[in-house]
Amino acid sequence: MKYRYREPHEMKDSGVEWLGMIPKDWEVKKIKRLVREVKGGVWGEDARKDSNDVPCIRITNFNRTKNIIDIEDLTIRNLDYLKQKDFLLQNGDLLIEKSGGGERQPVGFTCIYNSDLKAIYANFIARVRVKKNIYSPYINFLFSVLYSKKINLRAFNQTTGIQNLSIDKYFDEIVMIPLFSTQQKIADFLDKKCEEFDSVIAKKEMLINKLEEAKKSLISEVVTGKVKVIQKENGEYGIIKREDHEMKDSGVEWLGMIPKEWEMYRMKDLASKEKYSFVDGPFGSDLKNEDYVEKGIPLIQLNNIKNGSHIFNKMNFISERKFETLKKHSANPGEIVFAKMAEPVARCCKVSDSYQKYVIVADCIKLKPKDGFEVDYLIYLINDESIKSQAEKISNGTTRIRINLSNLKELKLFLPAYLEQKLLKIFLDKRCTQFDSTIEKQKEIIEKLKSAKQSLISEVVTGKIEVL
Structure with missing residues (x-):
């Protein structure tokens, strides 16, 4: 017409x-x-x-x-x-x-x-x-x-x-x-x-879904050791599949084979020896809605934790005076915060440097890793499906599952040496940025x-x- x-x-x-x-x-x-x-x-x-x-x-x-x-x-x-x-x-x-x-x-x-x-x-x-x-x-x-x-x-x-x-x-x-x-x-x-x-x-949305899945698949293959990152002759980094002789049985059914040189840690093994380095948020009675103020020390709540990203939406704040009573539950830039509940359970992100300090609420957990662990790599690993499925199995609840601090501390992680963690982090950062850029362009076209x-x-x- x-x-x-x-x-x-x-x-x-x-x-x-x-x-x-x-x-x-x-x-x-x-x-x-x-x-x-x-x-x-x-x-x-x-x-x-x-x-x-x-x-x-x-x-x-x-x-x-x-x-x-x-x-x-x-x-x-x-x-x-x-x-x-x-x-x-x-x-x-x-x-x-x-x-x-x-x-x-x-x-x-x-x-x-x-x-x-x-x-x-x-x-x-x-x-x-x-x-x-x-x-x-x-x-x-x-x-x-x-x-x-x-x-x-x-x-x-x-x-x-x-x-x-x-x-x-x-x-x-x-x-x-x-x-x-x-x-x-x-x-x-x-x-x-x-x-x-x-x-x-609809075709653009399908393309975005495929790109999102390809990104998740790449991250999973890297953090579970199914592929290894190598430097090509042109100086660029690429991936190749590991040979069978390079692998060993992880002893964990949901994970299968892992690289021989990788070691098993429990989440608690990553925590710094400092006091309050691995804690959850305060009891509800210790932090109420009436404690919120217009400006002050920001809280980290469930809605602020997205897979790998610290999101600043629907922010709430407390006064400096209230913060002094909740120092045990503070979180600083560069540390890791987890969501106890809401899909997916145990998702995490690195605390942003947009503010100097934060306080986590009851439904969150803070981890300050010790030296020798690359935080950004840990974020990629912990948000992977392999860890998500493990977290779900040890969580409590029926209609709305929740993971507590004790169970989170026992989560099993398989990690390469520190230098390889840094290499994998650099590779994933670059590739994920490329994926995100393409996805963002498609979203702009859709809008x-x-x-x-x-x-x-x-x-x-x-x-x-x-x-x-």
């Missing part, structure tokens, strides 16, 4: 700031004038495996890339058959998130239900049905534009931690509406164009594609572009 940008003489002022100019033959109306029904959802009761069990659409079923409802892995709820009739979905219904949301994904997101499956929808969702002269796929794209321009934020009502969308206020917003046939033409055009964008984006896709939707839906 072809399209063109409309000429200025074909346009008129909509009188709406965010909307600007629209085609002369288009109307401006409040959203509520396009809608014939809005109905909140229902949660029902737990499934009973009887005739009243019914699939229930939740916010997790909102496909935020395609603005449609995914009907895979639906939650089953139980609702009396007679009550179900009021909440059953029809093909073409619009579903809008009216409660919940978050800082990155505020409420107000809308998807279309493109299925004939008998299903109801949860209480944090409202069902929207449009009038007969309105084409719901077009309105779905219109809501996408409103959301991208943050018009939904005007209708926020947040009195607690949960965001609520005032549907009445939101639907008082003024939008543009073309003839029914034009709505259909626009929706059909955008369906095809979005499919093209989504296809390219540009998403931006171009949303821009096209906006230009077409608001009439700046005419579908021929």
